[in-house]
Amino acid sequence: MFNKKDISIVIADDHPMLLRGLLDEFEANGYNVIGNSANGTQALEQILNLQPTIAILDIDMPLLSGFEIVKMAKEKYVKTKFIIFSYHREAEFVIQAKSLQIDGYLLKEDPFIEIEKCMDAVLNDKVYFSSSFNSQNLNDVSNEIKKLNWLTPSEITILKLIAQEKTNTEIADILSISVRTVEKHRSNIISKIWNNKTSKTLSAWAITHKNLIINY
Template sequence: MYKILLIDDEEIIIEGLKKLVPWEEIECEVVGVAEDGEEGLELAHELKPDIIISDIQMPKLSGLEMIKRIKEKSKDTKFIILTGYREFEYAREAVTLGVTQFLLKPTNLEDIKNAILEAINILDDERTKVKDIENLRKKLYKFNALSDVEEDENDNEDDKVRFLTGQAIKYIKENFSSKLDLQTVADHLYISSWYLCKILKKEVGNSFIELLNEVRIQEAKNLLTTTNYKVYEITEMVGYSDTPYFSKTFKKHVGITPNQYRNKKWDNKQKG
């Protein structure tokens, strides 16, 4: 169940949302309600909701200021604004804060339900992406161990597979910046590309391309934070020939674009 926090200084709005939205049908549960921004901030930190539906103009702390403070500690929470204020500046700031939907009162039930479903879809996509990347990185730790494996005199098939996988990983890590493909690595190991695919799948559980991309992205992250090379230069340095494809791949693995990653790391250094 997705946890929902409702924040509005109008009791009739809170009660209407609690009673009219088919929460169970969309696998959601209202875990708390607040009547002002300060109370909303406290409950958000305590309950860690997946989605917050909030007004803008509220006592003590505005909805937008509250969102800013929540996002400082919780990057995953999604926000839906439900307000009677039509000022463009509010909408623009909401967009800047990454608010999922900006709904104007009075709003029909279907629009509210669709806004919640959109927020859920975004959450699911982000969490799936993070899980996939975490799984791949766990396997990379295994690669590091495998790449250090020395050839065993034992003629056991499992030992051979582990050794060949380790050598393949080692070769990828040493040559990722060149135009590297499956056949090149297979030729280096004097085995068929089919057999290389098979042993990588058995030992690592991922394809050659997935492994190569992860090694390249790790080096790109290093270059983005330790050098002043432009993104298109780093693209070539880590083995990609197409900058848009590199940026897309980087975002898939890291969750943000190369420039956003560089700026974020730079901001953290400045704060530090």
């Protein structure tokens, strides 16, 4: 278990009562909360300026979402561990969290002991998702992400355009390549992800997993 005095925490949530309640809970349990905010821009500024050990972020906030904060902060190479704290348990949000390699994902109905378990895990370089999540669903999402890891940068670019429902001709025009080259890329993607599947199957899969692919 970590030493509470050795970590610093920034909390962001646009619900005043939830933010106040979370802040009070941390302080009552002896944690060092060095910043709190009700909008994404302020939260990002605090993370970049204060460099907290952990940032606990709501997803839906004014100005910047929790996911946008994580993406922008990581581009600045901050060492902060990021924990999402949200009501959202839908697959599309889990996909975005995993694609951004977020350290932890908690649900707002979780008890405070779950938050402490999550912090302990992420501080030991482990990824922690709330025990309220279905483990099979989490595994399914991870398997979809692994498929993308097999692709080249060019194939990822093609796949992102397929996910946006662009035709082969449109993709060729956008990338200034031939339609035949696009078709070759599609064939390579299919062979890496599946065996004996069709271009139509690839399009359907890409559209279904658009959030994962676009944020990859």
